[in-house]
Amino acid sequence: MSIAHLDTITKSILELLRERHRVVIPDFGAFTGIYESSEVDRAEKTLSPPTLRIDFQRELRSNDGLLIAQLIEQHGWPPEEAEKRLAAFVEEAERRLARRQMIAFPGLGKLYIDFDKRYKFIQESDNLNKATFGLPEVSLTSLPTAQDMPSEANASGDNEKPIEANETASPPKQTSPKADKPSPANLRQTPSNSANQASWLNSSTPWIILMLLIILLVSGYFLWKKFTGKHNSTSPQTEETTAGSDNGLAQQPATADFNRLSPTDDELLFEDDAEDLADLQYEEEQSAEETTALQEEGEGMPSGADDSEAPTLPPDVQEGIIIIGSFTQPKNAERLIQRLYEDGYDAYSDRRGGRTRVGIRFTYSRAAELMHYLEQMKNKYNVDAWVLGE
Known part of the structure; x- marks a missing residue:
């Protein structure tokens, strides 16, 4: 209604x-x-x-x-x-x-x-x-490239005069068969092409080596980061999480369903994540500044707005935010927010750079609890989930 x-x-x-x-x-x-x-x-x-x-x-x-x-x-x-x-x-x-x-x-x-x-x-x-x-949006890939330009061979071939059918062909001369010899033009062209190729290889070799080194360094960095992340989320975190439960720390809602999304729901939910997550690395670098700005904004709100202020946390308890997806289509962000509400999580969303980032908000007192939440979000929703402000 x-x-x-x-x-x-x-x-x-x-x-x-x-x-x-x-x-x-x-x-x-x-x-x-x-x-x-x-x-x-x-x-x-x-x-x-x-x-x-x-x-x-x-x-x-x-x-x-x-x-x-x-x-x-x-x-x-x-x-x-x-x-x-x-x-x-x-x-x-x-x-x-x-x-x-x-x-x-x-x-x-x-x-x-x-x-x-x-x-x-x-x-x-x-x-x-x-x-x-x-x-409308303007595509930056609509400009013509070198492949779209006609080659010299095609240009010279278009200028050749076609043989007309009504022209009288001269009778062939009876000559003794001789071995085919390359024309003078071909004799001049072959060394030139070889010299051009050799010159191009000599000038491009340092750049190719530099690009390979950059690729190796970037790949090694991500492998190291992934290895250290797995090392920090090993068995000790389970023991610390269990201890936190005994001390009365905030735990996952009992009604949450930890089964993965069905293929149909997952395809609809993250149908534009393949392109949106390409900028998550860039957003992660600026997330620390954004977190500070959000805290300053919360401190500067009027005292009369009691219904919009967050509760005060104990000194040993911190607030964590895990981003699950970044969307350009609002309907996908709304779908994920609704799903998080139904699963019992505190949904979080913000808008940055024309995209809506969606995740969960929670409290924790140990780093192991934070990693535990992150592993749950990766297993249940999206393997590319990440911690805002880390």
Whole structure:
């Protein structure tokens, strides 16, 4: 059952967001637009136009009168009727969010509350930037290459004069058979080609050796990293995890299903991960800075927003985040978030570089517990899962 007047209110919000960068729903929150410049996707080799990223801020609830005025102008509602319908919408939306249900705003995105009572918003792929609305992505592989250019042999062959059928052929001369001799042109061409090939090999050999060395170094680094990761996640972590359970540490929900996804669900869930995970290494290098920024943002929130603040952790307990997938399609991110909720996990999501990263949030006091969570996510969801901030 849909919320009353949801489509009508969403249309008015979309119209205001194309003209302004903030729309306040009284006593509920505000949708804010953040400008993002054009971006080059190294994995897909595309250039995306500038976009307007939409976020939801719970602390902005003061009525500025813009949304009510838009409802009156766009739909012809009386002022009292517009305020009454908007209040009914807010009441029903609060009730559904309290039951941990998602609210879908058509053409805008979806809003939900995570386990830490933080409001999370997943934007749809539509570009709300008025200046660049309708501009498509530009492929960087559409330029002609050397293979597309005609070769010299084909060019010279096109200029040769074809033999016409009506020309009279001269009778062949009776000569004694002689051994075939290479023409002077061929005698000149063969040494030249050999010299060019030898010169090319001599000039390219250092670069080929350098590329091979780089490949060997990169491969050795990843093998070393994989070996050390397996070494840290050996049998001692099981003992430490068991000890943590006796001490009352946070454990996995008892209702979680640790069976792997079926092939059909896995194919739908990660249908664009083959390209999205190409940038995970780059994102991992910047994850430490992002974690610090998130902590500073949490410390700078107003004291009045009690329903959006995370609980204070004990000194010996830390919060961990494991990223399971990075998506360009919002429907895939929503599918994984819903699956994590059903499995009993605290779903985590953020948006970076035009992608939505989805994972889980948990608390731990030992490094072995962190590695235990990571192994579970790799075995159950995605072998390329990684720890944010590591």
